[in-house]
Amino acid sequence: MQGSSRAAAAASRDALTGALAGGADRSRLAEELFAVVGLLDGSTALRRAVADTSREGSDKVALADRLFAGKVGDETLAVLRGVFGQRWTSERDLTDTLETYAVESVIAQAEGEGRADRVEDELFRFERIVASDAGLRSALTDAQASGERRLALVESLLGDKVAPEALGLVRQAVRAPRGLRFDRTIVRYLDIASRRREQQTATVTSAVPLTDEDRARLAAGLATVYGGTVHINTVVDPRVMGGVKVEIGDELIDGTVIRKLDAARRAMGA
Structure with missing residues (x-):
């Protein structure tokens, strides 16, 4: 996302933050935002009208009111008004942002339930x-x-x-x-x-399943190195034989037995 779309996404986020903080039914908010994304994806004319850079933001906010007032919840309408009223570089940036807000609403619901x-x-x-x-x-x-x-x-x-x-x-x-x-x-x-959760995700591949204690210890160690909170996703692959391989961001830390054996074979053949 580039240019004015980045600023538009930042400006429209306040509407989502307000809706989630205001006690919105997060499941309904997500469902309605996904539905609007589907509507926009299915209508070229409507999508262009909403993303038209030649129209004033107030006109596009009024369009949101005409189309959706009384048909979606107040919180959903507030998010739509916040998104429609911005200046977007492309139609796809606008619909992707709405989809992002829908997914965040689902995750916010899960956060509220502790899962x-x-x-x-x-x-x-x-x-x-x-x-x-x-x-x-x-x-x-x-x-x-x-x-x-x-x-x-x-x-x-x-x-x-x-x-x-x-x-x-x-x-x-x-x-x-x-x-x-x-x-x-x-x-x-x-x-x-x-x-949304302001964390990094590490994919850890091991020969056997990690215990909860293993995951917690590894997450804590990675957080010390990379900062913030690290969430661990695990993959079990018997081919690694032992040790673990960690992928986080663009970095790979390969401490598996199979890698060490490969390195030894290369050294012996050198």
């Missing part, structure tokens, strides 16, 4: 499962299959096995990927969650 970490873990694990299973990935993204069929598959796989916020976001990713692959959509949601 935000669980939601992140479940989204990450399901994304990895789908990425490693071509058949499942195809079934979830098959444009020839009805939306109801794909959503029914999600329900059968996850149902009451995951937090409602995680289920809702997976359903949204299947229902409206917005031109992205399913896995990229989930990764985007996870990035939004990390930014």
Whole structure:
């Protein structure tokens, strides 16, 4: 996001912050914002009208009122007015920002229920499962299959096995990927969650599952090095044999046995 869109996103965030701090029904706020994103994505004329840089912000705020007053909650309308009234570099920046606010509302709901970490873990694990299973990935993204069929598959796989916020976001990713692959959509949601929670995320690969104590100790150690809070996502891969591989930001710390063996083989062959 560049130019005026960056300033627009910063200016419109106050409306979201106010809605969340004011006791909004966060689930409803998310649902309504996702619905508006879908409406804008489906209407070129409306999307252009909202993002038209030649129109005054007050005109676009009035447009939000005409379209949505009485049809969405007051908090949702306040967020829409805050977003519509800004000057955006592109239509996509505007709709992406609305989608970001919808995801943040879901994460805020999870935070209020004390299960935000669980939601992140479940989204990450399901994304990895789908990425490693071509058949499942195809079934979830098959444009020839009805939306109801794909959503029914999600329900059968996850149902009451995951937090409602995680289920809702997976359903949204299947229902409206917005031109992205399913896995990229989930990764985007996870990035939004990390930014909202002001934390970094580390992906840790190990030969055996880490205990809660292992995860806590590793998170604390990484936080000391990188600052802030670090959330740990784990991947179990027996091929690493032992040790752990840590990916955080653009950095890779590979302390696995297999890497050490590879290094030894290279040294012996040198």
